[in-house]
Amino acid sequence: MPNVLIIDDEREVCTFFLHLLEGKGYCVKLGSNGKDFSAFIQQYSFDLALIDVKLPDTNGLELLKQLKAIQPSCKAIIMTGYSTVKTAVEAIKYGASDYIEKPFDDIDELEKTIEELLDNKLHASQHDMYKLAEALGFVVGMNKEMNDLIKLAYKVAKKNVNVLIEGETGTGKELLARFIHQASMRYDQPFIGINCGALSETLLESELFGHEKGAFTGALKEKKGIFEIANRGTLFLDEIGEASLMTQVKLLRVLETGEYLRVGGETVRRTNARIIAASHVNLSQAVKEKTFREDLLYRLDVVKLTIPPLRERIEDLPVLVEHFLKKLNCALSFSDDAILQMKQYRWPGNVRELFNVVKRAVTLAEGETTIITPDYLPEKIKTETNIPSVPSDETKEKEMNLPSYLTNWTNYILSLWEKNERRLDLPRVFDAVKDLEAQIGRFFVLKALKETLGDKKEAAERLNITVRQLRYLLKEKGTAAKE
Numbered sequence: 394m395p396n397v398l399i400i401d402d403e404r405e406v407c408t409f410f411l412h413l414l415e416g417k418g419y420c421v422k423l424g425s426n427g428k429d430f431s432a433f434i435q436q437y438s439f440d441l442a443l444i445d446v447k448l449p450d451t452n453g454l455e456l457l458k459q460l461k462a463i464q465p466s467c468k469a470i471i472m473t474g475y476s477t478v479k480t481a482v483e484a485i486k487y488g489a490s491d492y493i494e495k496p497f498d499d500i501d502e503l504e505k506t507i508e509e510l511l512d513n514k515l516h517a518s519q520h521d522m523y524k525l526a527e528a529l530g531f532v533v534g535m536n537k538e539m540n541d542l543i544k545l546a547y548k549v550a551k552k553n554v555n556v557l558i559e560g561e562t563g564t565g566k567e568l569l570a571r572f573i574h575q576a577s578m579r580y581d582q583p584f585i586g587i588n589c590g591a592l593s594e595t596l597l598e599s600e601l602f603g604h605e606k607g608a609f610t611g612a613l614k615e616k617k618g619i620f621e622i623a624n625r626g627t628l629f630l631d632e633i634g635e636a637s638l639m640t641q642v643k644l645l646r647v648l649e650t651g652e653y654l655r656v657g658g659e660t661v662r663r664t665n666a667r668i669i670a671a672s673h674v675n676l677s678q679a680v681k682e683k684t685f686r687e688d689l690l691y692r693l694d695v696v697k698l699t700i701p702p703l704r705e706r707i708e709d710l711p712v713l714v715e716h717f718l719k720k721l722n723c724a725l726s727f728s729d730d731a732i733l734q735m736k737q738y739r740w741p742g743n744v745r746e747l748f749n750v751v752k753r754a755v756t757l758a759e760g761e762t763t764i765i766t767p768d769y770l771p772e773k774i775k776t777e778t779n780i781p782s783v784p785s786d787e788t789k790e791k792e793m794n795l796p797s798y799l800t801n802w803t804n805y806i807l808s809l810w811e812k813n814e815r816r817l818d819l820p821r822v823f824d825a826v827k828d829l830e831a832q833i834g835r836f837f838v839l840k841a842l843k844e845t846l847g848d849k850k851e852a853a854e855r856l857n858i859t860v861r862q863l864r865y866l867l868k869e870k871g872t873a874a875k876e
């Protein structure tokens with residue numbers, strides 16, 4: 394019989410779950426604060442915990458972290474009010490299986506979610522997730538960050554929240570947006586994309602909101618905007634960072650109220666389109682530079698998904714190449730050294746650039762050979778080598794991705810080893826070795842900090858180093874290397 398823990402300070406919520414779950418034969422424990430949680434978690438082992446975000450003495454995220462540290466196999470659902478949806482999405486990143494919004498208006502859906510978690514159907518739904526990605530030609534690969542990203546995307550797809558996708562050009566932002574649309578309840582409604590950078594201000598406004606006849610010179614007929622066409626579907630606002638400040642104000646109004654006016658119109662119209670916005674520039678930075686409105690960013694990034702650049706998931710290059718060869722219907726293959734060379738390149742144009750390189754190589758090689766060697770690669774790929782990327786401060790929270798760093802590092806050293814060139818820049822190898830030491834130190838520190846909920850002293854003790862060394866490994870400013 395599954396053991397379920399409910400932590401909520403609203404009596405009615407607790408009573409509701411007690412009736413619902415005891416009726417199914419589950420064993421239910423009720424608590425109303427962090428203290429109750431600690432007492433129960435020491436005493437019993439749970440299969441599922443439903444935790445409210447807002448509690449009188451703590452918040453649900455803290456409890457979730459403790460739960461995952463003490464009873465990692467216990468599933469968790471976070472309960473939230475609409476205004477705390479952002480926190481709920483954070484919770485999924487910390488290991489919650491799902492979140493539910495209060496008040497609960499779809500009890501059947503709620504029961505289904507709970508039953509699926511307890512029956513371990515999560516695995517089956519992940520299977521569906523990979524099948525959907527495959528059907529859309531979206532290669533997920535082995536990279537942990539990409540896998541976490543797609544799992545989060547799949548979970549939030551079913552919720553009616555706006556999503557912001559950030560990532561360098563060509564990383565697959567639009568493909569991910571399509572994946573979210575297909576995984577959502579809106580899959581049978583239109584998915585409409587618009588590039589906010591490609592149109593002038595007036596045209597963009599008229600594309601978004603539509604216009605009335607005679608609204609401006611050239612507006613000979615009335616026209617529906619894409620907010621109207623994508624109603625009940627998904628609206629993909631690509632390069633949102635390029636929208637003018639005026640357009641941003643108008644977008645903000647629609648996002649706040651769901652209402653808008655056609656250009657030159659007076660009738661207030663409503664839209665129920667779900668917004669997925671994408672940007673290759675970092676919008677928080679754009680806010681600092683005053684080119685993007687903070688209130689609009691707040692509305693858009695209820696869920697933020699950042700796609701890593703290809704060079705940070707280079708272990709997946711072979712499977713992407715394989716996928717593109719299939720897509721091109723081509724029986725050729727790449728030689729090992731061609732793949733190795735490609736792994737050394739920085740790929741500023743990311744997956745799109747990779748696709749173009751594969752297409753070019755296939756065109757050149759067809760009729761000449763069945764194995765594509767480095768000779769068929771562009772000159773820049775043959776000459777440029779890529780030092781394994783050092784995780785930036787901004788990504789340090791989410792990465793925890795030691796295996797992928799180690800794979801990159803090993804590939805890099807092996808490529809130098811196997812290059813068989815007469816000259817080798819040994820100091821570069823030494824730099825890479827130094828980098829390896831620093832990064833491994835940092836990965837262990839980040840892991841320890843996660844386990845100690847950010848307590849630097851405790852983390853340093855666990856690692857047998859001083860707090861000062863720990864801060865140095867985190868590259869905190871003003872910390873000297875040695876004591």
Ligand SMILES: Nc1ncnc2c1ncn2[C@@H]1O[C@H](COP(=O)(O)OP(=O)(O)OP(=O)(O)O)[C@@H](O)[C@H]1O
Nearest residue numbers: 530531532561562563564565566567568673744745
């Ligand atoms: N994970 C992937 N699997 C398969 N194909 C991919 C993947 N990521 C990107 N692509 C392909 O790369 C190309 C660029 O992808 P997409 O247009 O989604 O990128 P983007 O980030 O939206 O680009 P931009 O910033 O230039 O708008 C497309 O042809 C897409 O199919």
